[in-house]
Amino acid sequence: MIRDITIGQYFFGKSFIHKMDARMKILISLFFIILIFLCKNFFSLGLVAAFTVFILSISKIPFKLILKSLKPIIIIVVFTAFLNLFYTKGGKTLYEFWVFEITLKGVYSAIFMAVRIICLVAGTSLLTYTTTPTSLTNAIESLLSPLKRLHVDVHTFAMMMTLALRFIPTLIEEIDRIMSAQKARGADLESGGLVKRARALIPIFIPLFVSAFRRAYELAYAMECRCYNGGKGRTSMKKMHFTYRDGVAFAVIALLTAGIFILNFNIRAVI
Amino acid sequence: MKETLIEFKNVSFSYDNEEQTPSQAVKDITFSVRKGEFIAILGHNGSGKSTVAKLTNAILLPEKGEVLINGMNTKDESLTFDIRRTVGMVFQNPDNQIVATIVEDDVAFGPENLGVEPAEIRHRVDEALKTVGMYEYREKEPYKLSGGQKQRVAIAGILAMQTECIVLDESTAMLDPRGRREVMNTIRTLNREKGITVLYITHFMDEAVEADRVLAMNDGEIMLDGTPHEVFAQSEKIRAAGLDVPQAAELSQMLIEDGLNLGRVALTVDECISDLLAILEVSR
Numbered sequence: 321m322i323r324d325i326t327i328g329q330y331f332f333g334k335s336f337i338h339k340m341d342a343r344m345k346i347l348i349s350l351f352f353i354i355l356i357f358l359c360k361n362f363f364s365l366g367l368v369a370a371f372t373v374f375i376l377s378i379s380k381i382p383f384k385l386i387l388k389s390l391k392p393i394i395i396i397v398v399f400t401a402f403l404n405l406f407y408t409k410g411g412k413t414l415y416e417f418w419v420f421e422i423t424l425k426g427v428y429s430a431i432f433m434a435v436r437i438i439c440l441v442a443g444t445s446l447l448t449y450t451t452t453p454t455s456l457t458n459a460i461e462s463l464l465s466p467l468k469r470l471h472v473d474v475h476t477f478a479m480m481m482t483l484a485l486r487f488i489p490t491l492i493e494e495i496d497r498i499m500s501a502q503k504a505r506g507a508d509l510e511s512g513g514l515v516k517r518a519r520a521l522i523p524i525f526i527p528l529f530v531s532a533f534r535r536a537y538e539l540a541y542a543m544e545c546r547c548y549n550g551g552k553g554r555t556s557m558k559k560m561h562f563t564y565r566d567g568v569a570f571a572v573i574a575l576l577t578a579g580i581f582i583l584n585f586n587i588r589a590v591i
Numbered sequence: 592m593k594e595t596l597i598e599f600k601n602v603s604f605s606y607d608n609e610e611q612t613p614s615q616a617v618k619d620i621t622f623s624v625r626k627g628e629f630i631a632i633l634g635h636n637g638s639g640k641s642t643v644a645k646l647t648n649a650i651l652l653p654e655k656g657e658v659l660i661n662g663m664n665t666k667d668e669s670l671t672f673d674i675r676r677t678v679g680m681v682f683q684n685p686d687n688q689i690v691a692t693i694v695e696d697d698v699a700f701g702p703e704n705l706g707v708e709p710a711e712i713r714h715r716v717d718e719a720l721k722t723v724g725m726y727e728y729r730e731k732e733p734y735k736l737s738g739g740q741k742q743r744v745a746i747a748g749i750l751a752m753q754t755e756c757i758v759l760d761e762s763t764a765m766l767d768p769r770g771r772r773e774v775m776n777t778i779r780t781l782n783r784e785k786g787i788t789v790l791y792i793t794h795f796m797d798e799a800v801e802a803d804r805v806l807a808m809n810d811g812e813i814m815l816d817g818t819p820h821e822v823f824a825q826s827e828k829i830r831a832a833g834l835d836v837p838q839a840a841e842l843s844q845m846l847i848e849d850g851l852n853l854g855r856v857a858l859t860v861d862e863c864i865s866d867l868l869a870i871l872e873v874s875r
């Protein structure tokens with residue numbers, strides 16, 4: 321189960337999206353979230369859904385992987401859909417029992433919310449799937465660099481993120497190893513009530529923390545040995561630069577925005 | 592006689608211990624390393640090998656005495672940067688020294704810190720990865736590599752900094768025989784073809800045998816210093832310090848003690864065989 325986590329995972333590829341500037345991808349992802357919440361009806365949401373499918377398909381990320389990344393949010397999707405189904409009232413009543421009443425509007429809003437969340441997760445996870453963590457943090461550093469004027473240590477923040485991402489797989493492996501070691505000593509991690517299970521995690525997390533600190537200590541030595549001194553006078557092998565691709569992406573997003581606004585307001589007048 | 596690269600002058604060091612009275616990890620050590628030498632450092636657990644390694648690039652500073660790198664004193668803070676770009680270090684656990692999530696980005700980390708031009712970094716990274724035979728893996732994630740491969744990436748990271756000397760602190764200890772072979776071959780090529788000075792700390796006698804010179808440490812002191820033949824000929828002392836003698840050396844020494852005129856203590860199986868064959872030829 322622990323190995324299913326795909327946060328911050330990068331999938332090697334050479335697609336249009338892979339080759340875009342990471343800064344552009346971050347900005348577009350943020351804007352995309354706003355766009356999703358600007359959708360007011362099925363027409364504009366349909367456009368966003370079509371756009372999501374489009375970018376996913378040109379990224380050439382295997383469809384299976386995308387489904388896998390959606391797996392952890394199924395519960396949230398189902399839960400919100402149910403809430404909307406029962407609590408949105410209006411329109412024709414479709415079904416009724418005891419205190420529950422399912423209305424046409426409820427069904428609509430349930431579908432609407434589900435599509436919205438799926439687009440949100442699928443669209444934004446594309447950012448980490450197509451961008452190496454290094455360029456991601458470089459991009460964040462570059463986007464936040466105006467904050468340097470306010471004496472915010474942007475470089476250290478970006479380095480911390482790089483290291484955190486770098487150590488996710490290592491620590492996941494470590495948790496696996498410690499869990500097996502504790503099980504071999506007879507630890508029971510799977511049965512009992514919530515409290516008992518929470519307590520069973522203590523012998524997992526204490527060794528994990530101890531080893532994480534030891535690793536951090538050694539890593540700090542290794543970084544010092546490689547002349548790291550907090551980013552002063554540091555250069556970067558991969559210079560970021562905007563290309564025609566980012567221009568194209570910008571134009572596409574502008575069109576999408578226009579499309580959403582038109583569908584939001586005008587379709588109703590047309591119909 | 593080539594120039595001196597590393598010079599230890601009466602160096603002592605002890606770690607600050609709150610619990611006990613501080614015991615010296617390194618006691619009054621004096622030795623020097625010439626440019627282009629391949630030196631193996633041997634010693635039992637806790638004999639002070641890692642402490643010596645960390646003293647060479649100002650990670651630790653000597654308590655008494657001084658350490659000079661190319662004439663630069665490690666105590667001078669303004670020289671720390673230059674010292675670290677002269678002496679690079681590879682540690683035991685590859686997982687704890689890889690900084691980036693992509694192989695080539697990790698190799699670029701050192702040169703980036705040195706402020707090298709981007710195009711030049713690209714060139715150095717490619718060269719370094721080719722030298723250690725990891726070029727095809729440049730876009731892979733390090734956690735998907737084997738231990739030996741990770742360690743070679745770590746070596747490439749130091750190579751890309753173009754240091755004159757590489758210190759390897761038990762860098763093969765966590766590897767299987769094949770991974771050890773990979774790393775050892777890489778290091779030997781670097782030493783022979785690029786003239787890089789190597790300080791190779793190890794527990795494995797068969798690796799020490801391949802060095803030009805062996806330093807054997809015991810309880811913070813340098814007990815023996817010489818060519819592998821000179822050092823392993825003193826098997827008594829070596830064993831007393833809790834170290835093993837290579838099997839070939841043990842056999843040929845026993846034969847010599849029994850009065851066989853082998854002429855030298857063989858260090859490798861191949862040497863032992865050829866010595867014995869030579870004796871057999873003579874006796875025919």
Ligand SMILES: Nc1ncnc2c1ncn2[C@@H]1O[C@H](COP(=O)(O)OP(=O)(O)OP(=O)(O)O)[C@@H](O)[C@H]1O
Pocket residue numbers: 606607608615616634635636637638639640641642643761
């Ligand atoms: N961080 C530390 N704090 C306190 N004492 C230490 C520390 N590191 C090492 N020592 C002590 O210093 C002595 C020498 O340690 P050092 O790590 O140099 O040995 P070593 O030869 O590298 O051993 P090993 O083969 O186990 O790596 C040991 O007695 C050890 O207990």
Ligand SMILES: [Mg+2]
Pocket residue numbers: 640641642760761
């Ligand atoms: Mg050590």
